[in-house]
Every structure is written in C-alpha cells, then in structure tokens.
Amino acid sequence: MSSKNEILAILEKNRGSAVSGEAISKQLDISRNAVWKNINTLKKEGYKISSVTNKGYALEIENDIISEQGIYANMKKPEIAKILTYKTVDSTNLEARRIADGKAENMTVIVSEEQTSGRGRLGRSFFSPANSGIYMSVILRPEKIGANPVLITTAVCVAVLRAIKQSTQLNPQIKWVNDLFLNNKKICGILTEGITSIESGSIEYIISGIGINFSTLSDDFPKDLQNTAGSLFGNSDNVSISRNQLIASIIENINSITSPLKAESFIDEYKQNSMIIGKDIVFIKKGQQFNAKAIDIDSTGGLIVEMENGQIQTLNSGEISVRKI
Numbered sequence: 001m002s003s004k005n006e007i008l009a010i011l012e013k014n015r016g017s018a019v020s021g022e023a024i025s026k027q028l029d030i031s032r033n034a035v036w037k038n039i040n041t042l043k044k045e046g047y048k049i050s051s052v053t054n055k056g057y058a059l060e061i062e063n064d065i066i067s068e069q070g071i072y073a074n075m076k077k078p079e080i081a082k083i084l085t086y087k088t089v090d091s092t093n094l095e096a097r098r099i100a101d102g103k104a105e106n107m108t109v110i111v112s113e114e115q116t117s118g119r120g121r122l123g124r125s126f127f128s129p130a131n132s133g134i135y136m137s138v139i140l141r142p143e144k145i146g147a148n149p150v151l152i153t154t155a156v157c158v159a160v161l162r163a164i165k166q167s168t169q170l171n172p173q174i175k176w177v178n179d180l181f182l183n184n185k186k187i188c189g190i191l192t193e194g195i196t197s198i199e200s201g202s203i204e205y206i207i208s209g210i211g212i213n214f215s216t217l218s219d220d221f222p223k224d225l226q227n228t229a230g231s232l233f234g235n236s237d238n239v240s241i242s243r244n245q246l247i248a249s250i251i252e253n254i255n256s257i258t259s260p261l262k263a264e265s266f267i268d269e270y271k272q273n274s275m276i277i278g279k280d281i282v283f284i285k286k287g288q289q290f291n292a293k294a295i296d297i298d299s300t301g302g303l304i305v306e307m308e309n310g311q312i313q314t315l316n317s318g319e320i321s322v323r324k325i
Helices: 003-013 021-028 032-044 068-073 092-100 149-167 243-257 267-272
Strands: 049-052 056-059 082-086 108-112 133-140 173-175 179-182 185-196 203-213 280-285 288-297 303-307 312-315 320-322
Touching: 003 021, 003 032, 003 056, 003 068, 021 032, 021 056, 032 049, 068 082, 068 243, 092 108, 092 133, 092 185, 092 203, 133 243, 149 173, 149 179, 149 185, 149 203, 149 243, 149 267, 203 243, 267 288
Parallel strands: 082 108
Antiparallel strands: 049 056, 108 133, 133 203, 173 179, 179 185, 185 203, 280 288, 280 320, 288 303, 303 312
C-alpha cells in the first residue's frame, strides 16, 4: 500500500478526530514533510481534510469519497473480502466478469463511484451517476456458499435490507424479486448472474450486482424515472452515514448470510419485509399479462400467487407490478 493510502486508512479509522503529523510520521516511518505532501495530494483528490494547528489532520465527517481504505476501516473483519474500488467503470458486473475469469476469490467486491453502462434486469439500464450512488458487485463461488445459487438474489436482497436498517433509521421494503423500495419508490436493484463452464455445464461463479440510489436528488433522475425512482437520502439534509460505512455493512451481511447459504436463515425475513404479499398484482408470463394475488414466498424465493380462477401458481422469475384497484 502506498504512503498516501496508508495515511488515508489512518484518517478513516479516526474520522472526525485529529491525528498529529508526528504520530502519522512515526507509525508509517516516513518524514513529516512526506505526510504533508500526501495530505495535500488527498485534498486535491477531493478528500475533505482539516488541518488544525497543534492537533494535526482530521478527515471531516461529511467526507463521502468511496475508497478501499474507507470501506475496510468500517469493517469488523476486513479479511473476509477483497475490495477493489474504481472512479468509473462501464458496469461493475462486467468488471466482475473480467476479474472472475482470472479466478478471483470468493467475496471479491468491485465498487465504483460511477457506471457508464449500468445494467438492470431484462436488459434494462441502471442510472448510475457519479458521487451519489453505490454501485457494487460481489463475486461468489458456489463451492464456498454450499447451496442452490437460485437463492442468491433473495439472500443478497435481505443482506442489503439488513445493512440499511442497521446503518440508518430507514425501513425499506422488498418488491419481489430483486428490488428495495422506500416511500413507494425504488431505491435499490439487484442483478445476479451465474457464469457456467462450457466443459462441465456447472456454475463456476456467481456475480451479484447491487445498485443503490444513496443521495441522488429527485430532479437529477431522468424524467422517465422521476415518478418511480427515489434514494435513501436524496430529499433529506440528514445523511447519517457515509457510503463507505453502508458498503462495509453490506459486505459483512452478504458474507454472513452466504457462509453458508441456508434458506431458513433469511426467507422469513424476506417475507416479513415484502411489500406485495396480500396485494393484487399483474405479471407477465410468455408474453401474456395476468392478474393475480400474491399470497406467499416459498423456500426457494418463488412467489406464490392465486390466479383469478382460484388456481395457485409459483413464479420463479419475471416482472410484476402491484395492481391499482
């Protein structure tokens, strides 16, 4: 790790409190002048660092630049994941594919400040502006999680929900199968992809992509999304956590819920936080639209619905909307 990143790690661990240049110098075995130069470099990169005479340097509380050091500093067990951060990528899922092809470890995490070609389900794009969202992908190895990969989207959805609830005073709800909603607007989408070996036909690795609108303002969304998309803190001045803190919590919750992956450890929680159970819905199957009532979630994350003729069906994938009466 470079001296600059080591200094950033120290400041992140002491966020909001001053650390003397002398203390940093001794800890890293570099000169006071080197500390000063690296601090100035960090400031030029956008980090909000205050310099207080006779006290030292402090990373300000409101600083919200995503960094590996900032994420690790907020994890109880940083060794559980390998984190790679970027200023911009086309898509964190695509970057994860490129890395996974090189035999990346389980719980390798790719995080970017921006996506130029963010991807959602069913070929849709995911709006991913710089500095206001969390765009991350987690590489999981089937042999490490020890369960049916079909459960991954459901499990990651619960992990993200837990992280948000643990880190904020907010209580999003789950819209089957992969979205989180707050105040009836989508604030998070999850895209899970399994990569299969041509030779064996088995899944070699799973990539779970997570996109969260963290502080995106309502007016900043494209016009066609303004009525349906929201964010955790977009319309509030009371941002209680940094993105690094929430990312750290998400990583820890994903690791916990997938080590090993057992449906009984999260399906009830998924159901309890569902926004559609008991609601009249519309779903599309084989190009045809159907009306039904969502009545339950099964042990594999499938949505159990009651058709208008009373027939019971289980949906394992697809797109639904709540029917307006």
